[in-house]
Amino acid sequence: xxxxxxxxxxxxxxxxxxxxxxxxxILIARAFATASDLPITDAVMTDLDGDGxxxxxxxxxxAEELRVPWPSGPIDERPAVRREVVAIYDTAxxxxxxxxxxHA
Numbered sequence: 001x002x003x004x005x006x007x008x009x010x011x012x013x014x015x016x017x018x019x020x021x022x023x024x025x026i027l028i029a030r031a032f033a034t035a036s037d038l039p040i041t042d043a044v045m046t047d048l049d050g051d052g053x054x055x056x057x058x059x060x061x062x063a064e065e066l067r068v069p070w071p072s073g074p075i076d077e078r079p080a081v082r083r084e085v086v087a088i089y090d091t092a093x094x095x096x097x098x099x100x101x102x103h104a
Contacts, residue, residue, distance in 0.1 A: 003075065003076035004049055014046070024089055025043040027093070027096065027098070029055055030096060032066060033064075038060045042057065043056070048081065053070075068088055071088060
């Protein structure tokens, strides 16, 4: 059973990802979603737990769920979420041949 973060923690992380990192959400979706001839036009992080993050992605007006496991394995502390999302972002950049921006 994956660790379940407090609702206010999940809400804050989703607000940050969807407000400050909307382009990163699409990049992550492009890198991890099942291959398709249809381009991904939208991606919104909708949930997360100790096992990974969840995005709703849209292709040709059709929504689907994308679950990406945390690269380092299961987590149970809030600070680990940032580390794992950054690792997902870096892996997405590598998969797509994009230079990742520096992390502060």
